[in-house]
Amino acid sequence: MSPSPIRVLVVDDHAIVRRGLADLIGTADDLAVAGTAASGEEAIAMAADLGPDVVLMDLSMPGLDGTAATARILADHPHVMVLVLTSFSDQRAINGALEAGAHGYLLKHSEPETILAAIREVASGGSPLDPKAARVLLDSRRAPQPNLLTAREEQVLRMVADGLANKMIARRLGITERTVKAHLTSVYQRIGVTDRTQAALWIQRRDRT
Known part of the structure; x- marks a missing residue:
């Protein structure tokens, strides 16, 4: 039997x-198209x-x-x-x-095959990112940023430095575990690290300066 199609x-x-x-x-x-929605509210319901x-x-x-609908x-x-x-x-x-919490980010100038490939990639756990969007993120990391992290990102990062797991952080802050992961993804991009250990070391070094 062939696998069930990815429903979009x-x-x-x-x-x-x-x-x-x-x-x-x-x-x-x-x-396969599961349905189409014309608004964020309709997307949540569907x-x-x-x-x-x-x-x-x-x-x-x-x-x-779309950002608020994604979070919901x-x-x-x-x-x-x-x-x-x-x-x-x-x-x-x-x-x-x-x-x-979005898992991938494409721009509407993308080729049709790129869009189809990105749907497959995100369904299999990947994180497709348009090259232009990736460049914007890289440039923002290199630019001087006095207020590098948001207040919530700072909270999450300090809890990571204290050794708390994502589930415990979510419980303490009253947010979902996926939102914690989204905050950490943003933190890693903003401060230029790739994992929790590096992030914890980064904030420890920053606090000492």
């Missing part, structure tokens, strides 16, 4: 974009009703935007994977989506 919920406030993405997904034998494997999420929508969906359905597909490549948009 397409979220975009433009009907022509939703239709185009649905048609594109329909060309792949290993992918994610609950349809149980998709991947949500292909736009960011700029009236009402509840992942809080309620931690096994769902969210792949952002947007026209925004600024640092604030990218960091906001990643902090909300």
Whole structure:
């Protein structure tokens, strides 16, 4: 028997974009459209009703935007994977989506095959990132940043330095474990480290200076 197709919920406030993405997904034998949503609120409701494997999420929508919708969906359905597909490549948009828990970030100028490949990658646990978005993140890391971390990122990092596991951090802060992971991903990118040990050493060194 062939494996079940990856079920994708397409979220975009433009009907022509939703239709185009649905048609594109329909060309792949290993992918299937679970549904389409025109707003963040509709995406949250449909994610609950349809149980998709991947949500292909736009960011700029009236009402509840894609970043807020991503955070809500992942809080309620931690096994769902969210792949952002947007026209925004600024640092604030990218960091906001990643902090909300998005697993990948693509721009709408991406080739059709790149979008399909990214859906497959995110469904298998990968984190596809558009090269332009990656460049923005790298440049932001190199730029002088007096207030490097947000208050919540600082809280999470200090708890990591104290040896707390993600589950305990989530419990103490009243957030989901996935949100803790999203904060840590952002922290690693901002301070230029790759794991918890390096992050703990970084804050210890910073506090001594």
